[in-house]
Amino acid sequence: xxxxxxxxxxxxxxxxxxxxxxxxxxxxxxxxxxxxxxxxxxxxxxxxxxxxxxxxxxxxxxxxxxxxxxxxxxxxxxxxxxxxxxxxxxxxxxxxxxxxxxxxxxxxxxxxxxxxxxxxxxxxxxxxxxxxxxxxxxxxxxxxxxxxxxxxxxxxxxxxxxxxxxxxxxxxxxxxxxxxxxxxxxxxxxxxxxxxxxxxxxxxxxxxxxxxxxxxxxxxxxxxxxxxxxxxxxxxxxxxxxxxxxxxxxxxxxxxxxxxxxxxxxxxxxxxxxxxxxxxxxxxxxxxxxxxxxxxxxxxxxxxxxxxxxxxxxxxxxxxxxxxxxxxxxxxxxxxxxxxxxxxxxxxxxxxxxxxxxxxxxxxxxxxxxxxxxxxxxxxxxxxxxxxxxxxxxxxxxxxxxxxxxxxxxxxxxxxxxxxxxxxxxxxxxxxxxxxxxxxxxxxxxxxxxxxxxxxxxxxxxxxxxxxxxxxxxxxxxxxxxxxxxxxxxxxxxxxxxxxxxxxxxxxxxxxxxxxxxxxxxxxxxxxxxxxxxxxxxxxxxxxxxxxxxxxxxxxxxxxxxxxxxxxxxxxxxxxxxxxxxxxxxxxxxxxxxxxxxxxxxxxxxxxxxxxxxxxxxxxxxxxxxxxxxxxxxxxxxxxxxxxxxxxxxxxxxxxxxxxxxxxxxxxxxxxxxxxxxxxxxxxxxxxxxxxxxxxxxxxxxxxxxxx
Numbered sequence: 049x050x051x052x053x054x055x056x057x058x059x060x061x062x063x064x065x066x067x068x069x070x071x072x073x074x075x076x077x078x079x080x081x082x083x084x085x086x087x088x089x090x091x092x093x094x095x096x097x098x099x100x101x102x103x104x105x106x107x108x109x110x111x112x113x114x115x116x117x118x119x120x121x122x123x124x125x126x127x128x129x130x131x132x133x134x135x136x137x138x139x140x141x142x143x144x145x146x147x148x149x150x151x152x153x154x155x156x157x158x159x160x161x162x163x164x165x166x167x168x169x170x171x172x173x174x175x176x177x178x179x180x181x182x183x184x185x186x187x188x189x190x191x192x193x194x195x196x197x198x199x200x201x202x203x204x205x206x207x208x209x210x211x212x213x214x215x216x217x218x219x220x221x222x223x224x225x226x227x228x229x230x231x232x233x234x235x236x237x238x239x240x241x242x243x244x245x246x247x248x249x250x251x252x253x254x255x256x257x258x259x260x261x262x263x264x265x266x267x268x269x270x271x272x273x274x275x276x277x278x279x280x281x282x283x284x285x286x287x288x289x290x291x292x293x294x295x296x297x298x299x300x301x302x303x304x305x306x307x308x309x310x311x312x313x314x315x316x317x318x319x320x321x322x323x324x325x326x327x328x329x330x331x332x333x334x335x336x337x338x339x340x341x342x343x344x345x346x347x348x349x350x351x352x353x354x355x356x357x358x359x360x361x362x363x364x365x366x367x368x369x370x371x372x373x374x375x376x377x378x379x380x381x382x383x384x385x386x387x388x389x390x391x392x393x394x395x396x397x398x399x400x401x402x403x404x405x406x407x408x409x410x411x412x413x414x415x416x417x418x419x420x421x422x423x424x425x426x427x428x429x430x431x432x433x434x435x436x437x438x439x440x441x442x443x444x445x446x447x448x449x450x451x452x453x454x455x456x457x458x459x460x461x462x463x464x465x466x467x468x469x470x471x472x473x474x475x476x477x478x479x480x481x482x483x484x485x486x487x488x489x490x491x492x493x494x495x496x497x498x499x500x501x502x503x504x505x506x507x508x509x510x511x512x513x514x515x516x517x518x519x520x521x522x523x524x525x526x527x528x529x530x531x532x533x534x535x536x537x538x539x540x541x542x543x544x545x546x547x548x549x550x551x552x553x554x555x556x557x558x559x560x561x562x563x564x565x566x567x568x569x570x571x572x573x574x575x576x577x578x579x580x581x582x583x584x585x586x587x588x589x590x591x592x593x594x595x596x597x598x599x600x601x602x603x604x605x606x607x608x609x610x611x612x613x614x615x616x617x618x619x620x621x622x623x624x625x626x627x628x629x630x631x632x633x634x635x636x637x638x639x640x641x642x643x644x645x646x647x648x649x650x651x652x653x654x655x656x657x658x659x660x661x662x663x664x665x666x667x668x669x670x671x672x673x674x675x676x677x678x679x680x681x682x683x684x685x686x687x688x689x690x691x692x693x694x695x696x697x698x699x700x701x702x703x704x705x706x707x708x709x710x711x712x713x714x715x716x717x718x719x720x721x722x723x724x725x726x727x728x729x730x731x732x733x734x735x736x737x738x739x740x741x742x743x744x745x746x747x748x749x750x751x752x753x754x755x756x
Contacts, residue, residue: 055190055207062180063187065137066124069151070185072143073123124152126163127178131199138163140301156270164236171195176204231263232256238606239264241573243272243546245602249575252636253622253737254613257575258708261548262294264573266301268546279545279570280537281306284314284563286551287484288321289705294550307544311559312484314566315491316539322483323681323704326727328473330585331466332485333556335593338492343457344444345496346380348373350453353435358401358428360421363410365401372435375400385498386439393436398422441493442477445486449474488558495565542566551707552576556583557593564597572598579626579633580734582704584727611636611737613710617645618743621753622736628754629726646743650750656717657690663715663744664691664698671741673712678703678735680721687717703735713742720752 126138142154153160166174175196181189191208194200231239238260241247247264251257265283268276283298285291288310298306312320324332331337356367367375379393380386398419405412412418422428448454451471458467474486482490547567549555553576555563583590611619616638623635651659660677667675674697679687681702688700701709703722716735723732736743745752 054205058190058205058207059187062124062127062178062190065151066180066182066185066187068145069124069137069139069143072145072151076143122182124182125180126155126160127176127180128163128166128174129176129178129204131173131175131196136160136163154270156267161236161240164231164239165233166195167233168193168195171199175199175201176206178207232610232612234606234608234610235260235263238608239267241604241606243268243275244571245604246572246574246598248603248605249573249608250577250605251575251608252577252579252611253734254611254619254638254710255608255636256612257577257608258294258550259297260608261550261573261575262297263301265306265546265548266298266303269303269305276545277305279543280541281546281548282544282566282570283308283548284550285310286554286707287705288312288319289701290551290708293709307541310484311555311562312482312487314562315487315494318482318487318490320482320484320487322476322480323702324473324483324485326582326584326725327469329483329485329556330583331462331470332473332483332489333558333583334585335557335561335589336461337489337558338496338561339461340448340457341444341489341493342496343461344447344453345386345439345493346377347447347453347457348376349435349437350447350450353431356397356401356431356435358422358425360401360405361410363405363408365404365408367397367400367404371400376436385496388498390436390438394432397432397435439497441490441497442482444493444497445482445489446474446477449477485556485558488556488562491562491565492558542568544570546571546573548573548575550575551580552594553578553581554583554707555594556585557589560590560593560597567597571601574598579630580707580730582727582731584725609636611638613740614638614737615640615642615644615741617642618739619737621646621743622733624754625723625729625736626733629729642741644742646745648750648753649744649746651746651748653748656746656748659746660687660690660715660717661694663746664694667713667715667742667744668695668697671713673697673741674699675713675715676701676706676709676711676738677715677717678706678738679717683718683721703731706735706738709738710740711738712740714739714744716743716745718747718749719745720747720749723752 122140123143124137124139128136128138130136136150136159137152138155138160139152140155141152142150142157143152145151150159155163162172162174163177166172166177175194177193177195179191180187181191189208192206194204194206235256238247238249241264249257249260262283265281269281283294283306285294285308291308291310291313295308298304310319312318323329354369354372356365356372358365375396376393379389379396384392398415401422402412402415402418405418413421448457448470454471454474455467458470462470473483477486542565544566547563547570549563549572552574614622619635619638626633626635649659649663664675664677677687677691677698677700679700679702681704684700684702691698691700699711714735719732719735722735723729736745
């Protein structure tokens with residue numbers, strides 16, 4: 049019998065079971081819709097109790113129907129044939145038949161763990177593991193791993209070359225793929241790590257660190273939904289490009305409750321994409337900047353009043369610049385938060401004027417009446433508002449654009465060279481907003497200065513009927529109302545139950561402080577690769593900041609050692625680059641070969657734009673998936689113009705934005721301009737390891753690649 053015939057017969061076997069699953073899914077959807085409609089009829093009873101019962105039933109059934117709809121595509125992706133003779137099908141959600149017998153086991157359930165953890169050395173009672181490939185409801189292919197040949201019953205058929213390698217050659221599409229069907233044992237160990245404490249996952253390029261982190265978030269939501277959905281899961285990535293790339297993974301796994309943020313958008317009101325040069329970012333990321341910001345937050349307002357003159361009952365009361373400085377400093381004792389002690393500053397002004405009037409033998413009323421008289425004067429109120437306004441973090445940060453003020457705040461904290469490096473880096477704040485590194489400084493200023501007390505605003509619930517009863521109509525309304533009831537979070541929410549930090553090697557000390565404020569009560573998942581770090585500051589300072597954010601929580605560490613993304617030909621080039629600065633670095637092993645070596649194209653300066661465009665067009669013809677055009681940070685807009693008008697499959701990113709990304713083909717522009725220092729070499733290492741199928745480098749310097 050031919051292999052094709054065996055494959056067709058085995059596909060037919062799996063199609064029969066998949067048909068049963070989708071038939072049951074249709075029945076469950078029909079039941080949920082019917083229950084939803086019956087829920088509406090409860091309102092006819094005419095009592096508020098009936099409205100409550102109706103809303104509970106309608107929302108539960110609508111949510112169930114929504115989940116059944118969301119998991120329709122590729123619902124069943126695996127099968128386990130066990131030593132006991134039992135068969136388990138594994139999928140994106142659990143489904144049982146009319147007799148409560150499992151038709152599909154949820155991939156996060158303990159019964160499905162062997163699908164990911166079993167190996168030929170330790171089969172865990174699994175004889176054959178099968179990955180089922182499908183398009184909508186139609187099975188299109190299968191791949192088998194025979195894990196325990198000695199236990200295989202006579203007649204058991206094995207098809208294909210192995211599930212994992214078969215999946216690696218597929219085009220990635222614009223967003224990140226989930227790996228739910230192909231999780232490997234070392235990845236599964238990290239995904240199912242204990243929910244408490246800190247899970248640290250390290251690994252080189254292509255080892256699946258990001259996928260592991262996201263699947264872990266989905267696993268935690270499944271295993272303890274009340275804790276992690278109630279408290280919330282925060283996923284922090286390095287850039288907006290990266291966050292957009294991973295945005296579809298959790299929904300594809302049936303989870304839509306996690307919050308995804310980039311380092312530039314973690315603080316409400318900002319979505320920074322600008323990047324500082326490496327030396328500037330290193331200084332801004334240093335913990336020493338807290339002292340610089342603290343000094344700025346205590347300083348007098350630029351252009352503010354330097355004296356106060358009031359004519360009171362014919363007597364001139366006057367506070368000069370020294371008086372005002374003394375009052376401000378007295379109110380801002382160490383640790384005081386400027387916005388929170390504003391009233392104390394005003395009180396001290398009243399006290400100083402009262403004492404001056406008393407010394408001048410002015411006939412005075414009671415002190416409270418004296419203060420009331422002054423407070424009624426418009427000129428006095430205007431002085432107070434100008435002398436001690438309500439400060440925003442951005443207002444204070446912009447003071448650092450003044451070279452004189454920057455030198456004063458940084459004197460004795462930063463070196464002269466560092467102060468000179470920072471000068472000019474805050475000039476664009478007013479016009480272009482903050483850089484990604486600035487966002488952490490804004491968060492720090494918010495912490496240092498505090499927030500003025502505001503009366504709590506009452507928000508009207510648009511669905512409120514009476515005494516806690518809510519009237520809801522559409523499914524979208526029900527979802528919104530339920531989320532508002534179950535998880536009412538303020539804009540700057542800081543009580544997450546779990547925090548995931550991806551590309552953690554690039555998080556600066558100040559950024560660790562920013563993230564740590566949002567994870568005080570959280571367990572953590574930290575993923576990264578020290579070899580890919582762009583941080584060039586003090587490593588000891590970085591360790592202190594990270595340890596302070598994570599606290600004394602127990603650490604569980606996992607190392608991923610297999611590169612599933614790159615072909616061996618592509619990763620060999622990346623390895624040659626990183627070994628120039630880290631010769632003893634343990635690198636992951638690339639598990640597959642395409643037989644296609646990376647191409648290196650040398651061009652003259654005038655011909656470079658045309659060469660880049662031609663290479664991108666060539667990859668469009670050769671590769672079905674995405675083509676990443678990667679270039680040095682300063683040349684992004686320039687190179688984007690060279691490939692303008694090409695299909696959306698061509699994506700233009702800088703070498704820094706490429707972190708965590710994956711493309712079927714990469715055209716890397718001017719690699720020699722990226723690797724200008726050790727930090728640049730690490731960035732080039734990242735850029736070279738983004739491609740799954742094709743890598744082409746193009747530039748004007750032929751000597752960028754080191755010899756073996």
